[in-house]
Amino acid sequence: MKLYxxxxxxxxxxxxxxxxxxAIDYDTAFINLKxxxxxxxxxxxxxxxxxxxxLEVSTTEKLTQSVAILEWIEETYPQPALLPDSGHERAQVxxxxxxxxxxxxxxxxxxxxxxxxxxxxxxxxxxxxWYRHWINTGFTAFEKKLxxxxxCFGEQITLADxxxxxxxxxxxxxxxxxxxxxxxxxxxxxxxxxxxxxxASPEQQPDAIL
Amino acid sequence: MKLYxxxxxxxxxxxxxxxxxxAIDYDTAFINLKxxxxxxxxxxxxxxxxxxxxLEVSTTEKLTQSVAILEWIEETYPQPALLPDSGHERAQVxxxxxxxxxxxxxxxxxxxxxxxxxxxxxxxxxxxxWYRHWINTGFTAFEKKLxxxxxCFGEQITLADxxxxxxxxxxxxxxxxxxxxxxxxxxxxxxxxxxxxxxASPEQQPDAIL
Numbered sequence: 001m002k003l004y005x006x007x008x009x010x011x012x013x014x015x016x017x018x019x020x021x022x023a024i025d026y027d028t029a030f031i032n033l034k035x036x037x038x039x040x041x042x043x044x045x046x047x048x049x050x051x052x053x054x055l056e057v058s059t060t061e062k063l064t065q066s067v068a069i070l071e072w073i074e075e076t077y078p079q080p081a082l083l084p085d086s087g088h089e090r091a092q093v094x095x096x097x098x099x100x101x102x103x104x105x106x107x108x109x110x111x112x113x114x115x116x117x118x119x120x121x122x123x124x125x126x127x128x129x130w131y132r133h134w135i136n137t138g139f140t141a142f143e144k145k146l147x148x149x150x151x152c153f154g155e156q157i158t159l160a161d162x163x164x165x166x167x168x169x170x171x172x173x174x175x176x177x178x179x180x181x182x183x184x185x186x187x188x189x190x191x192x193x194x195x196x197x198x199x200a201s202p203e204q205q206p207d208a209i210l
Numbered sequence: 211m212k213l214y215x216x217x218x219x220x221x222x223x224x225x226x227x228x229x230x231x232x233a234i235d236y237d238t239a240f241i242n243l244k245x246x247x248x249x250x251x252x253x254x255x256x257x258x259x260x261x262x263x264x265l266e267v268s269t270t271e272k273l274t275q276s277v278a279i280l281e282w283i284e285e286t287y288p289q290p291a292l293l294p295d296s297g298h299e300r301a302q303v304x305x306x307x308x309x310x311x312x313x314x315x316x317x318x319x320x321x322x323x324x325x326x327x328x329x330x331x332x333x334x335x336x337x338x339x340w341y342r343h344w345i346n347t348g349f350t351a352f353e354k355k356l357x358x359x360x361x362c363f364g365e366q367i368t369l370a371d372x373x374x375x376x377x378x379x380x381x382x383x384x385x386x387x388x389x390x391x392x393x394x395x396x397x398x399x400x401x402x403x404x405x406x407x408x409x410a411s412p413e414q415q416p417d418a419i420l
Binding site for chain 2: 049090091095103105106112119126
């Protein structure tokens, strides 16, 4: 199995955490998003979406879109489970996944911010306002779903933590004040004490330039 | 079961299609996004995310986030299936879901466009450029995943169609030229000949103001 990754990509970071939780061995290849390697003809031949992550699971099978990859990992390697058993609880965890993966991250990722300051001539200050607005809107709602546990849902790591931690990492990088979100911060601190999260973090990646 | 919906919400539209495919009876309630009903204290007490859809499946269970709701519907009412059987094929369909639900829709929905023209003072023309940019970026990649069939994946409706059709409806409303996407257009035309899609369309909803 080979993961095409970029150290700072939140979506790739999610997949790295899930692979670690499942103790799956994998190779890596790096696509430097900052240098535009995602838009080269070579990479578009691999993934026409021009994004990372891609998980190559066989010579003919390449999976794209981080949430689809997370679901594939969960179905293919069921233990330890990253989704609860009951239907309603699974929906709650997947709702948290959607809150991060649909309602926060796409608005704040690199290509979106570049389009704002580039084609739309938005100022650097307004770009940061935009960034923080979507983080604060999303985290305010997310915080209300938490109950002060060590993880987002119950006492086990779920896909909700897998998605939340990279988003918090990103928010900290953009100097977002996390004081209004004590439950989110508690989950973040706890997860960042665990090897499966630490080893997946951007600083620990071979392509990290910090 | 009760669906909290808004006729023009693409995310609610997805859920309406899935409920129709599964032939599930449901009641409806309407949250007028244009009039800001999603931000009232009453609605935030129901859904702190301030969004639709919400699917109330019992007096104590309310599901949020359309993709999480779609997965719940699929798990709870497995027939007719909206995901293929094999793991790799499921990942391909879910990847298409992610392409729409993460990479296009969040950038182009009502609250995002309002923030652009409001707080960021982006012109109406640049708002439309932004809209079309993300549609064209997303549809260009999506088109390459299609092979010219009646549906997005194989000869059955899947969650990919459930997500694509509302996005195409939305693109048409914003006068996006679909000529570069003949496979997407073919899927759209075919789906829009089927009752499960027609009955879910915005025009057919009791709250429609066109």
